[in-house]
Amino acid sequence: MSETLSKPTLPTFSWIGHLKEDDRDLLSSYGEFFPGHPGNIIIEEDALQTEVFVVISGKLEVHCRQEDGSTMLLAEVGPGETLGEISLFDPGPATATVTVAEFSQLWRIADNDLIQFMSDNPGAGNVLLRTLATILAQRLRAVDPRAYGLSAYAVVDSPELPAAPVAPEPEEIKPAQAVEAPPVTIPTRPEVTSPPRTGLPEPIPVQSALSETPDEPTPVPASLKSGKRSNTQAFPDPDSLEPL
Numbered sequence: 001m002s003e004t005l006s007k008p009t010l011p012t013f014s015w016i017g018h019l020k021e022d023d024r025d026l027l028s029s030y031g032e033f034f035p036g037h038p039g040n041i042i043i044e045e046d047a048l049q050t051e052v053f054v055v056i057s058g059k060l061e062v063h064c065r066q067e068d069g070s071t072m073l074l075a076e077v078g079p080g081e082t083l084g085e086i087s088l089f090d091p092g093p094a095t096a097t098v099t100v101a102e103f104s105q106l107w108r109i110a111d112n113d114l115i116q117f118m119s120d121n122p123g124a125g126n127v128l129l130r131t132l133a134t135i136l137a138q139r140l141r142a143v144d145p146r147a148y149g150l151s152a153y154a155v156v157d158s159p160e161l162p163a164a165p166v167a168p169e170p171e172e173i174k175p176a177q178a179v180e181a182p183p184v185t186i187p188t189r190p191e192v193t194s195p196p197r198t199g200l201p202e203p204i205p206v207q208s209a210l211s212e213t214p215d216e217p218t219p220v221p222a223s224l225k226s227g228k229r230s231n232t233q234a235f236p237d238p239d240s241l242e243p244l
Helices: 021-030 111-120 123-143 207-210 224-225
Strands: 031-037 041-043 051-065 071-077 097-110
Touching: 021 097, 021 111, 021 123, 031 051, 041 051, 051 111, 071 097, 097 111, 111 123
Parallel strands: none
Antiparallel strands: 031 097, 041 097, 051 071, 051 097
């Protein structure tokens, strides 16, 4: 393979391939193309990562150190793939070392320059953000499908929670039993016998009193005779009245 860069352009596939051609050319001007020779370290483990890399051609290898000092191959990176995009969202030290396995054509852009491109070109920036988010989500799902909870259609296992205490069942309320009232004894009233009356005149029977009533009119008391009630004591004779 030739070790010279001929007409370096950003790839028309991967996350950059979703941009229009003029947007890709504009984006390339914010970064730079450079060659990668076998053995070159592109990203070093534990070093602060502040750039995004795109592989135009060639092959890179990703290694990480073990506790015993050995290195373990994690992945091989080929054309169209991206490295360091996590630093855009969460800057920090690199978790692995990336070296060139064979001559490669690479493109890199600083995080601040990429953010500036998105600010200057909101439409293209929105496409890049959506594509980068999709790539990160796919990688997360590949590591542990249960951790992929960003989709409404994903099934996420919930942690085991202690069983909630069961409330005791309410005791059955028994109806109150009827209590028989003790019988009520009404005391009898003693018969009262009136003692005989003495020294009083015998009562006169009503019938005998009526029969002994005389037919003569009852005399008018003297007190009523002397009282004045009206000037006319008797009805006058109509013939004796003088005409008016």
